[in-house]
Amino acid sequence: MSELKEKVILITGAAMGLGLATAIEAAASGAKLALVDYNAEGLEKAKADILSQYPNSDVLTIIADTSNEDDVKNYVKETINKFGAIDGFYNNAGIEGKQAPLVDYDLDVFKKVIDINLLGVYYGIKHVLPHMQSKNYGRIVNVASVGGIRGVMNQTPYVASKHAVVGITKNTALEYARYGINTNAIAPGAILTPMVAGAFKQVNPEDPAAAEAEYAQANPTKRLGKPEEVAKVVCFLLSEACSYVNGQVIAIDGGQSNSY
């Protein structure tokens, strides 16, 4: 069981999906939460959801677009102003983009995916690190994907951005571990969140359930993952217990990546 009591945990993309599941798990572990999203309504619902389960939680919400560096500076500043530290950073916000073969890929969507999934992750690390360095302690968990360790049909910018997240993770781990800061990435397979439900709709607009069943069948567990199953791993990586795991990419995919 992870232990985040009194730790300040900053989570981007916290309004739903993997970010919200980790926020709930961290609240259960006693963390103080700074939750970031550009979906203001979703963020307030997320906060209400957490407080209904853990009424004593300390939850700060900050509306920000993680692909805008000024917004990133601001979410870091607001977190420090309220809590005085950032112990753990779950650098999670990301989008899938539209599915299309490389040549046909819409350039504006391509750039948006790179802006959010790559630059947004970079800005977050860049502005969080100095605060962690000043305390000689920190845990960073970046969200890659199995698309960060292999190709995925029709998702060139997503796959490129997630491979880049793996690269940033390895470099941050090398450069900042001497300051007590451990940086790792997770590589989820298909976990049933709103993003993945949307992906199945793109794969088979007439019958998304059939696309989902086919995907599940290819997994050794014969099912998709649940957001809570990712959240438990992330909370370990965000905790003090994760003291000598650094620069790793942890697949959370039911073992499917062993068959690639």
Ligand code: NAD
């Ligand atoms: P989701 O779409 O269900 O939730 C993502 C959240 O991030 C939303 O609340 C959205 O509003 C927010 N967000 C997106 N871009 C943002 C931005 N620029 N600024 C602020 N908030 C932003 O997605 P999810 O499935 O929970 O995915 C979370 C992360 O996990 C993403 O990086 C995704 O690529 C990665 N991932 C997910 C899966 C999966 O199976 N669900 C697999 C591999 C990787």
